[in-house]
Amino acid sequence: MTGPRQPLTTIDLSTVRELAQQLRVDSIRSSTSAGSGHPTSSMSAADILAVLVARHLRYDWDEPGARGNDHLIFSKGHASPLLYSIFKAVGVVSDEELVGEYRRFGSRLQGHPTPVLPWVDVATGSLGQGLPDGVGVALAGKYLDRLPYRVWVLCGDSEMAEGSIWEALDKAAYYELRNLTAIVDVNRLGQRGPTELEWDIDTYVRRAEAFGARVLTVDGHDVDAIDSVLTQAADGAARRPTVIFARTIKGRGFSEVEDREGWHGRTFPKDMAERAIAELGGERNLLVRGPVPDIDADTATAVDGPGTSATLPSYSVGDRVATRQAYGDALAALGGQYPNLVALDGEVSNSTHADQFAKAYPDRYFEMFIAEQQLVAAAVGLSVRHYIPFASTFAAFFTRAYDFIRMAAISRADLRLVGSHCGVEIGADGPSQMALEDLAMMRAVQGSTVLYPSDATSAAALVDAMVGTPGISFMRTTRGAYPVLYETGARFPVGGSKVLRSDPSDAVTLVGAGVTVHECLAAADRLAERGVRARVIDLYSVKPVDTATLIAAADATGGRFVVAEDHHPEGGVGSAVTDALLAHGPRSLTIVHLSVHEMPGSGTPEELLNAAGIDAEHIEAAVHNLLAESR
């Protein structure tokens, strides 16, 4: 290992075999050095990846952002030693970094891959997500970019038990994603023992074929055979994705651990690592560069050029318009301004009003049917290709995709989620359709933005704001139609709020969001009739929250608050208010928090808001009690 290495660019199969051994050795060296990691899960896939990277993956390693690059996603993210060993083999990570930094504090070579690394599209490590994400990337390639890049996803066999894998294959077939290849490393062993199907390749094949894929099988350690199936995969099947089931041996290449239980996620002690490296033929230092894209990608964009500036829909104050209607109106309007804005929905677009965008821009709308995990994953994949995805379903059903949302935050994806039919306000359909945990769920996502407009004007403005909001943003919309509160053109910055009633003599502050803003206003009116002035705040931005306005209100109204929200007591608007007030020094507060404590049933919105104790009547009563106690 002396002097600068010259990369090999035309790589024969005997060199590939050497490369595979290098990847194994480096997977062992890095994980043993870290004292943590998954060497055996890396070794099973080393031959496949060596062939892929050396001869089929079209990737300009010096320009990871090149638009024509293929995509390589490790759905089995725990094989990170293998991925990072590839990064060393292509010369973008040094041997020192690989061995010295893997899994260390502050390192970009984390335990599972994340886009902290420029060659990584999405964070993986929660199984069953890389392939659904890859479907989103492939959708972009086929329908939006219209570029010939391919999407290669390495899956583990254990993750085939995740339903999300089948959601992904189903959608890959439905959308005829011939640019997508899933390679399943069937090494027979999971974490605590054999997988469900072990080496029953036939069953895997039947399942993937039934889900619409062109299926290939291969001995995952036969480099010639791998080269052959990857050639077929690279060419693509007619109107179908490709799935390759590779029969492999966990720990392949080191006889002491090959196909043995008890070696998942376990590193080799130093002496054992030395024996393994010796058996693998010692350290190597090949520098390889496989093919690069042969397209002039910069000219091949399908969505080039700025759009025309959108005119957001306008509504007349007092008219009754549902915020979900305003979502559809605004999204359709913004579609003209942003040629890279795309929308997806989970088969409820006529309820969420995403159908308005679908009608206006059918080429930029993706129906995901009732598969919420894939809905969010496709949006993640589209964001990898720099589209602006809006994904919608009932807010309650985003709970189905919480793991995907959590991982999207680790992926640093810019996602826009819009959930309709929140809270007991939906009425007769009952609790299964009511989002009552969504604000807590979404506030707890790292770096998230959580919005909950009360009227159509603010809803439309916030959809516009979401376009430019980084990270995971979520808007909650309401089923019913309520009066428009704000004039066209009013501003609703993320992190702001609106003070709807204010007077120097305010005795109490009422805080609402969404439907309860209307209840707070009605309560304030009734209170005013009885001589009690109440400040009313529309807390449309639940996270980040308008701390300054809340503190000013606390100072103005003796620290007395009534907060009403259509959500369970924990983690929603009430928490946002108290967190904000308490984060800024000592303060004497009296906060009455009205929320949905009991399990609701069916009824009219009015009956259910009343039964939950979050309507104007209960807000008014809470104020009277609070003021009586304060005296």
Add this chain to the structure above:
Amino acid sequence: MTGPRQPLTTIDLSTVRELAQQLRVDSIRSSTSAGSGHPTSSMSAADILAVLVARHLRYDWDEPGARGNDHLIFSKGHASPLLYSIFKAVGVVSDEELVGEYRRFGSRLQGHPTPVLPWVDVATGSLGQGLPDGVGVALAGKYLDRLPYRVWVLCGDSEMAEGSIWEALDKAAYYELRNLTAIVDVNRLGQRGPTELEWDIDTYVRRAEAFGARVLTVDGHDVDAIDSVLTQAADGAARRPTVIFARTIKGRGFSEVEDREGWHGRTFPKDMAERAIAELGGERNLLVRGPVPDIDADTATAVDGPGTSATLPSYSVGDRVATRQAYGDALAALGGQYPNLVALDGEVSNSTHADQFAKAYPDRYFEMFIAEQQLVAAAVGLSVRHYIPFASTFAAFFTRAYDFIRMAAISRADLRLVGSHCGVEIGADGPSQMALEDLAMMRAVQGSTVLYPSDATSAAALVDAMVGTPGISFMRTTRGAYPVLYETGARFPVGGSKVLRSDPSDAVTLVGAGVTVHECLAAADRLAERGVRARVIDLYSVKPVDTATLIAAADATGGRFVVAEDHHPEGGVGSAVTDALLAHGPRSLTIVHLSVHEMPGSGTPEELLNAAGIDAEHIEAAVHNLLAESR
């Protein structure tokens, strides 16, 4: 319709045809009366259900709790008009209740079925859950009850797009659940248009067969043919579940809507309903009772008899033992005391330590592999049969099943979930494996209990407490081993806390849970060396929370708190503390909340706790700052 009706018990197929029309008419009458509901989705399945209920379902309607009863689950819960019309036809719900109460406020006939009704096992309405729940019931029937009851699940075709359906079929085949039959109502139309596969029955068949089911197909409106396939289904296949794909017509029986788009979830106006009822032959009032179980179920229990009282594991104060280890120890110990305690895990039992129970009681352990939705659903199904399920995986991966947990609360299921590897404390594996949203997620579940022990003694005691805890309970365990803090025999009631340091001169209260309790103790020791007394509270019960102890601490320490938690800032321990303190009247508080704000990476636990600012060093610094500001 005069006089009491005499039930028909031997029902020929011509009567079944009349019954089917009655179910259609009643589905229309109830939904039109309510002005809300899904008549067309009910009409497509009416013939199938008429045959099933009249001739195959073995069910004693007067004794819904009878142990030998078959189970009938509407996975397509929106067909509630059909289900409730069946309840009328068998005489357990009156016509007045059906038509006058459906979807009304306070009614047990909610928009989607819930176990408020004694004949309903689980709440449905979020699609793709009834079949996974049914897998749990069938597991109980085959492996635990060892009773010949059958589990019948009516699925919609739209929900076949949910990955959870395939997780369910996969596990049904793996566990050879011949007592399970899924009937898929393939009516071709979803909510906003055609389903993905429409009437492509062949593809459905290939998929279900590939997943290991015996598959039957039928014209879902041919009563003779339905009777034939249900006879086959009732007999069971050899070691396989049965899936019946029934080709049906949405809105069948009313020519104005048959197979038409735009009629999902839409009721017929009064005049249209009258035309429909006329076309269906008018109202009927058949009272039918199909077969009842022919077994003496009371003697056939596999888990009868009390077990021996368990001796919980004991640990020596100061020894280092991981709370996940204590979970395994305690669960194995409790297995002897509770013969109906069962455990499930998502292929990480050697990490969660559920494997200790699996080794001790292999007959009561169910491996769910990496399928967290099915993991939780199986636990729900087992709870239907009155088992005491404990389901475990990494706490982060329970986010995958949040919709199932939310629905389990609506089902009033008693579930015990135990999530290991919480927080940045896990170290090198990185953020994909770190639960940092789980407390927020679980606190927001209606009626939930959330526990987070700091040592092995309390962890074991809380596992014991969870056995008797109704509703959804969740315990968060830690990866690393920390010193045992409590003597054997110490009590840890749900809703309690432990004050670990307390002195009349306490200047501040430190609140921790789990790993941060140890950090709080270390900080308190350092502070004591500098003459600052700090009260330390181990808030092991995050919900319900020990309000009295917190308020006493507030009064004793001038309202000064430092709360440290290994979780994102929103919705966790900090929120539990502030919610408790603010719910009890005006109070001047200064709360410094230390939590995980930034996206973590890899590192050692110590490095990551320090980087997040939640270790002893940061707690100590926060106290100094807080006291400096208070002066």
